[in-house]
């Protein structure tokens with residue numbers, strides 16, 4: 001029997017008086033693109049933060065490929081095989097595109113920080129291999145020609161693609177993308193869609209937070225919709241789009257429309 005790539009159950013998270021997530025669970029099969037939708041403030045990014053070890057949940061169980069994992073530290077989550085991008089881009093602005101991807105790769109290296117400080121022969125060989133792999137990843141996401149540019153000089157859309165390259169550098173089984181299309185124009189979105197398709201076809205599983213309905217409909221196998229931290233619908237994009245609770249959540253008072 002195929003194990004789910006990711007199975008998260010019963011996740012709750014409270015911030016003071018605000019219940020940001022209430023008993024949320026998702027199951028993603030290998031090779032799926034899974035969408036996490038919901039109006040502003042619904043709890044989508046909080047869910048990412050919990051499953052990648054940035055926030056400690058009040059409750060919840062986590063499995064990756066059938067093995068339990070504890071999202072207690074960001075590094076452990078990366079080693080377990082989960083990588084993510086951030087809604088608010090988190091690049092090293094003054095480092096080059098190549099260096100930003102190399103930093104992502106260090107999670108996977110053997111000589112680690114000690115080797116980097118003492119610049120052992122093993123470290124230097126590994127460093128060359130990491131640089132070569134980083135260049136491959138920049139080419140893969142379509143920004144190879146900007147390898148030596150400082151991250152801050154790249155266009156917004158290219159910075160988002162650089163974030164994806166950095167996440168891929170950890171060789172994740174599952175990559176979680178928090179609004180990768182935000183701020184992109186229509187042409188950039190088409191390119192992004194092709195990239196996400198390629199990542200899936202190369203054997204990775206994808207969890208996607210996205211507001212663009214066209215992108216979600218075209219890419220996602222299944223979606224979950226959150227509203228005020230509660231899961232109000234789960235199914236194929238077509239099923240969810242005609243769900244009354246979903247229509248209400250997006251059109252109801254108090255929510256900003258996208």
Ligand SMILES: Nc1ncnc2c1ncn2[C@@H]1O[C@H](COP(=O)(O)OP(=O)(O)OP(=O)(O)O)[C@@H](O)[C@H]1O
Nearest residue numbers: 015018020038039040041042043044045046047087
């Ligand atoms: N660290 C925190 N401390 C306090 N409240 C928080 C924290 N992080 C998130 N929240 C609150 O939790 C709720 C869910 O926020 P979250 O960022 O997860 O929403 P979202 O679905 O990602 O929204 P958006 O589409 O705007 O990105 C919001 O009301 C937010 O203000």
Ligand SMILES: [Mg+2]
Nearest residue numbers: 044045046087
């Ligand atoms: Mg968010």
